[in-house]
Amino acid sequence: MRPTVHDIAATAGVSLATVDRVLNGRSGVRQKTIDRVEQAVRALGYVRDMTAANLARRRVYPLVFVLPDGPNSFMRNLEHEVRQAMTRSPHERTAIKLMTTRPLDAEAIARTLDGLDPKDVAGVALVAVDTACVVAAVDRLVSLGVPVVTLVSDLPGSRRAHFCGIDNVAAGRTAAGLMGRFARSTPGKVLVVAGSMRLSDHMGRASGFADVMAREFPHLSILGPLEGRDDALAVRRVVGAALAANSDIVGIYSLGAGNRGLVEVISARTGPRLSVVAHEVTDYSRKALAEGHFDAVINQDCGHEVRSAIRVLLARADGLDPVKAQERIRIDIFLRDNLP
């Protein structure tokens, strides 16, 4: 039988109330007694029965998700997954609130975060723009005791508890490994198109990509990164201009959104075939894969990311550490051949 709080009380020679105080970090216990209790916990190998604990504290955890609005397919997909999680809320003792801000508008994100009352928020997940004001807003929440996780795009300098997203440097390295092998025979330039260098996920991908390209595939040189602002029209414009100005482009790595614009340019283009690696499976990128405009799409599963964010926030709200290995978000690589 697993030991219970009663067993601890008995072996520590204290009352149940004291054990409870120690276990839940309540005040009013002398250090000497705390030690005795903690020693009993270790001796018996006590672990709190979470089912019973959750039952007893019939607390619900109000969580806030902050996402960009706008037409970005990936973000809409992410929003959909958050809404799915909302339907599961009653079972998970969460109350999820969804807030959206203008894409890439750091001040708007900061304002939204600053507007949150720590008293009625148990955790915050946000898609971050890597900017001083967002860092400050996040750190404010953390210092007020509200755990924060970043979703999809990280905020490295901040005090966020966890980043729920893929390893973007590794993703960029993967993209480079694929690109280099796909375009092994033809020397030339590879165009890199990002959304914004203020997004740490885009930064990470770009640097991982550049790193591997330089070291492993010297016959290919990098052009960019250009900033397409995750916007199809802007992407079409900048890519179109780059292709017009550089006849020796053999590949494109699109590490941000706005792939619709990219496909429009590519499919209208004549000339030798380009090797294209992009991110996120959406209707557009799926079609581009199927039609042979894209060679590979690197994808992250929004559903996993949202579920992971919730698990981590709940764990932190309970003062626990999440299981690291379980919270790793993996990369999916799709070719036209293995599209789901």
Add this chain to the structure above:
Amino acid sequence: MRPTVHDIAATAGVSLATVDRVLNGRSGVRQKTIDRVEQAVRALGYVRDMTAANLARRRVYPLVFVLPDGPNSFMRNLEHEVRQAMTRSPHERTAIKLMTTRPLDAEAIARTLDGLDPKDVAGVALVAVDTACVVAAVDRLVSLGVPVVTLVSDLPGSRRAHFCGIDNVAAGRTAAGLMGRFARSTPGKVLVVAGSMRLSDHMGRASGFADVMAREFPHLSILGPLEGRDDALAVRRVVGAALAANSDIVGIYSLGAGNRGLVEVISARTGPRLSVVAHEVTDYSRKALAEGHFDAVINQDCGHEVRSAIRVLLARADGLDPVKAQERIRIDIFLRDNLP
């Protein structure tokens, strides 16, 4: 507030005991009353609070994992993850028992399954060999009310509740997509090396691979699949012989285990470089990637698979359906550039 059994009793106009009888399928309730209760359940949208239920019925679920023994790194890794899960057992109200059988020995697996007493087993996970006698043994357990899941390698014709593993056809297709693009410039043969065609995962990979190769990369023809019995020595022998007999081999797809033998042959070989795609990250395949002998390794995360198997078995033991989207096991693709 979520409705509770009390609310149901009230709106159905029956007592708590009757609600309990209906909810838990106990006898002694008239059909008319059952209907009333079930209607109240639907009307209120009642869902059983599993934390409370689990607390009340302090049941532990004895699970059995059946794996092959032997030196196969992947299987040893899988075993390690099962042992990890055993350490978490107390939190998950499981009692995991690990049993091993000789690799590829279908009769031994069947014997092991037949030896299980349904009374003290709440669920079984096994790495299946696709054979009539294993199917029969699995179906026997299922008919006795013991849920069974297949792990890593499926048993398509059986009554297993779920397959905890990757989509192996998609994996084979992915391998083909990569191989075809890696070896785009040079026509020739691609050697396929499997462990055994009695393993449904190997079957799936081989067929997905062949499918895409034939359709998309007609300049490459398939040689094999050879059977290396997941054994390094056997792999070395068959691959060595094939390479000696065919000077026009440009790539190798190793879809089973025994990669150590493959690396030995490749690294000793002189001549033009081969494109190699293999499965499972192990010490050997990792080294082969780093040294450039392998181009890509397709990996499945044992930890996820084991955790998923446990979740599914527990859900089935409670008569629930697992959350399908959550139980999808993803494929990791590693190049030397993104090795973790």
Add this chain to the structure above:
DNA sequence: AAGAAAATGATTTACGTACCTCAGAATTTT
């Protein structure tokens, strides 16, 4: 040493469900 403050104990209620017993009501059978 008296008083205040801090630490601890003892005890209770609650969470939502499972499961048990026993009595009594409703229904069917004889």
Add this chain to the structure above:
DNA sequence: AAAATTCTGAGGTACGTAAATCATTTTCTT
């Protein structure tokens, strides 16, 4: 109509923890 049988109600205890109250002891202040 009586007896037998089948349903149903009422009420309880239990699971392991959280959280509260209030009494008591210990420790610290002055």
